[in-house]
Each structure stands twice: as structure tokens, then as C-alpha cells.
Amino acid sequence: MWSFVIGLFMHQLGGMTWVAVQQLVDSLLKLFGITFIGQFLDKIDRDKIIQRTLLLNNAAVALSALIFAGMFQYRPENYATLYLLIASAIASVSKVASEIQRICFTKDWVVVISRSERVDLSKVNSYLLSIDQASSLALPWVSGWLLDHFPWQTVCLIIIAYNCGSWVLEAYILRNLYQNTEGLKTRSSELEGDEELMGIKDIRMNTVTTYFRQSSWTAGFGLALLYMTVLGFDNLAASYGQKHGLSAGYIGFLRGVGSLLGIAGTLSYHHISKRVGLLWTVMIGLIWQNIFIEMCGVSMLLPGSSMDVSGFIQNTTASQWVSKVVHKVTNPEPQDVPSIPFWEVSLPVNLFFFGIMFARFGLWLADPAITQIQQETIREDQRYMVFSVQLGLNELFSVLKDIIVIMFPFTSLFGALTLGSCAFVFAGFVFNLFYHAQCGFSLTNKNMHLVEQESTEMSDLSDTSPERQSLIGGVSGDLRAVEEETKATSSTNNEEETH
Numbered sequence: 001m002w003s004f005v006i007g008l009f010m011h012q013l014g015g016m017t018w019v020a021v022q023q024l025v026d027s028l029l030k031l032f033g034i035t036f037i038g039q040f041l042d043k044i045d046r047d048k049i050i051q052r053t054l055l056l057n058n059a060a061v062a063l064s065a066l067i068f069a070g071m072f073q074y075r076p077e078n079y080a081t082l083y084l085l086i087a088s089a090i091a092s093v094s095k096v097a098s099e100i101q102r103i104c105f106t107k108d109w110v111v112v113i114s115r116s117e118r119v120d121l122s123k124v125n126s127y128l129l130s131i132d133q134a135s136s137l138a139l140p141w142v143s144g145w146l147l148d149h150f151p152w153q154t155v156c157l158i159i160i161a162y163n164c165g166s167w168v169l170e171a172y173i174l175r176n177l178y179q180n181t182e183g184l185k186t187r188s189s190e191l192e193g194d195e196e197l198m199g200i201k202d203i204r205m206n207t208v209t210t211y212f213r214q215s216s217w218t219a220g221f222g223l224a225l226l227y228m229t230v231l232g233f234d235n236l237a238a239s240y241g242q243k244h245g246l247s248a249g250y251i252g253f254l255r256g257v258g259s260l261l262g263i264a265g266t267l268s269y270h271h272i273s274k275r276v277g278l279l280w281t282v283m284i285g286l287i288w289q290n291i292f293i294e295m296c297g298v299s300m301l302l303p304g305s306s307m308d309v310s311g312f313i314q315n316t317t318a319s320q321w322v323s324k325v326v327h328k329v330t331n332p333e334p335q336d337v338p339s340i341p342f343w344e345v346s347l348p349v350n351l352f353f354f355g356i357m358f359a360r361f362g363l364w365l366a367d368p369a370i371t372q373i374q375q376e377t378i379r380e381d382q383r384y385m386v387f388s389v390q391l392g393l394n395e396l397f398s399v400l401k402d403i404i405v406i407m408f409p410f411t412s413l414f415g416a417l418t419l420g421s422c423a424f425v426f427a428g429f430v431f432n433l434f435y436h437a438q439c440g441f442s443l444t445n446k447n448m449h450l451v452e453q454e455s456t457e458m459s460d461l462s463d464t465s466p467e468r469q470s471l472i473g474g475v476s477g478d479l480r481a482v483e484e485e486t487k488a489t490s491s492t493n494n495e496e497e498t499h
Helices: 002-041 046-074 080-117 121-149 152-179 182-193 195-202 207-212 217-225 235-243 248-276 278-299 309-315 318-330 347-377 380-407 411-439 448-461 466-498
Strands: none
Touching: 002 046, 002 080, 002 121, 002 152, 002 235, 002 248, 002 318, 002 380, 046 080, 046 152, 046 182, 080 121, 080 182, 080 347, 080 380, 121 152, 121 248, 121 347, 152 182, 207 217, 207 380, 217 347, 217 380, 217 411, 235 248, 235 347, 235 411, 248 278, 248 347, 278 347, 278 411, 278 448, 309 411, 318 380, 347 380, 347 411, 347 448, 380 411
């Protein structure tokens, strides 16, 4: 709800430039904050991480919404830029906390829980993403309806009340889940009790180097390239729609339908991956996504489109362009474009949003498959570190996108940004195609991505480090002893059954 509404707030108070500024602040904090914090998360108790970030997330959302309520109520002119920056920065703190929660739960907790409950990981990932998409289906439509029928400051107060109530429920559910899942507590006891293992864990490689040593880094990097786009049904797309007269309710409806297709993608992911494997699931999803993302590019070339790159270049000098950009950043301009009925929306604009909507199915078919490939190929003691870098890469490309939008915040140039986004989405597909080729194309082996991981683990066993040999030798010896005991027990049981 908040991620949808804040974009509409920013557009209303400062236009597309300030939508990009807000997303840029988000991305910068996540890029530097989470990448730095991630290297420490593997050493902190799971319950403490998620409870503290949950509290920070909800408190920041409530405070930011309160500032926006004051701005809509009193309409300050002298300090509008300062208030927008403060509200944006506080909202970005909530995004950082939210992303840490997401890393903790979707990249670590679900792996441990699925093993403890002996449930297939792809099924857990599929259901979890479906719940997430279901909230994205309902809440933007509800938010849009509220914004169309109530004063926006009133909607801010509703969001604050809803946020506080949901925090209490979330905290209770997560604490209860932690207490009832013994596997979630094991890392805490290991970190406190095994000093020799902790000594080895402390001698870590550089975080980024660790990421690029993973066998699946090309798949993750391809996923990161998808963030270099204005076609993510985020607040930039919503701002583009508002510029063309789309109401908050209609934008919320379109976003809700996109989430419905996202649910279909996440549910399909489990069934398709079971039949063809994760690698082919990624290919199917990304091909689907590219087909409909290209539809967005085509919409910008149709008659009636607002794209006019040549006209902008001919009528604007470099100095005029710089002064316009500076003016838009330093002087937020409230937007008063009247809303029009959805049946009067032009074909290029509708085609643009329909392309984004249908692309969601392919994205949410491929995204969880890439994530599961990483979950299965990254060691547990490096999981937070590697996924923090993954998030940092995602945000790096998001930062580049936001900077470009701030530099070219003109409706006549949005089509050029759309065409550039199509190119980056295709590049993401190419990186995953390369990873698939690296693993091997097979129609029978559904776990080709694990072959290189197994060889890497065998290579690790040959490490000549005395400390590592000591640990590995001890573990290997214990495992051999257990295997021999199991074989002996099995043999005895077989003899007894024969007698």
C-alpha cells in the first residue's frame, strides 16, 4: 500500500522528477546500507534481525505518512523541497528495513522452514510470492479508491492506523514461527558455541568477491539488469499515467490486474519447474516477459504517442536543459492534470500499461526460479552476504535508472527511456541464457545447475589448509562412522527379517 501511495504523493507534490528523486534516495540507501549490513547479518540471531527491522520499517512508514499529511493539509510553499526530502528519506529508511526483512525471510527462513517441515522449496517459494502478489492485487486498488473519494491527508492517517495494527500482528506471527521452528535457532547456538568454526568464518573474502565466486552469479546479474527499467509498474509508470489523465483508481486497478497475473506466474512456477526444471522455467518466463515488454516499446512508436525526441533536441539547448532540470528539482511543482474516464485514454497509453501488466506473468515465473537457483547453490554461511550483494546490484541499476529519469524528466523523452528499458530487459535474458548454456541444455536432467555446485564442494574438500583439513577431516570421519553404523544396522535388520 505504501509503496504505491507514496509515488502518487510525490507526483502530486513535485511531478515525475520528484518521483525519481524519491526512488533514487531509496535505491542509494539500499545500495550502500544493505550491502554493508549484509556481511554482519550471518552472525546475528535470526529473531533479533527480523523483529528490529520490522519495528523500524513500520515506525518509518508512520512518520513519513504523518509528514505527507501535514503537507497536504497546510500546503507549505517556502519549505516544500525540504519537507519532501525529509519525508522521502524517512520513507527510504522503511524500504531498507523492509528489504532486510525480505532477505531474512524469503532467502533464509523459508529454506530452513521447508527443510524442517520437509516441504518442497519451490512450493514454499511459490505460495509465499503468491501471498505477496495477492496483497499487491488488493491494496493498490483500495488505495486508489480511497484517494479518489477522500482527502489525501485523511488517507495518510488511515495508512498510519493500518500500519500500526499490521505491525503488532506481524511481530506476533514471526515470533511464534521462530519459537516453533527449532531449525531457525541452530545458527545462534553454532555462533555462540563453535569458536573454531567462528574463527574460520571471520576470515572472509570481500563481500562482492564472494558474490562473483558463486556458480550462479550470471543468473543473478541478469536479474539485476531487469531493474534498469521504467517498465516495472512502479511509481514512474504511475506518474506517466497521471500525466496522461489516468485516475488513481484506474492506475490502482491496472496495477492490481498486473499483480493478479503475477500470482498466476508464481503459482505456475512451482508446477512448471517440477516438469521442466528451474533453468527452463527461467527461459520460459523471460521470453514471455520480453514479448510483452517489447509491446511497451511499440506503443511509443504509434501515432498519438507523446514521444518526441527529435523535437526536444531541436528546441532545447544544453543550457536550457540543465536549467529546466535544476528548476524541477529545486522547485517542486504540484500537478493538477484532470483525470479522464478510462475509455478516453489513448491507445498508446493503454498499450503501454497492458504490456507492463502481461509482462508480470513472465517476470514472476522467472524471478522465483532464479532465486531458488541461488538458494540451492549458495552455502548457508554466505547466504545473507551474497543476497545482500544481489540486492545491492539490483539497486545499482535502479539508481542509474532514477538518475537518467531525473536528468530527462520530460514526457516527450519518456518513450526513449522505454526503448532503453526494453534493451536492458533483453540483456537480462541474455545473461540467463548464458548461465543456462554454462550449466548445459538438457531435457531430462532438471538439476543441471547443481552439477557445478557439487564439483565446487568436492574441490573445497581438497583444500590443503591445516585448519580446514582438521575440520573437514573430523566431519568426514563422523560421517563415515555414521554410514558404517547405518550399514551395520541395516545388515542386522535384514538378517533378522530373513530369520
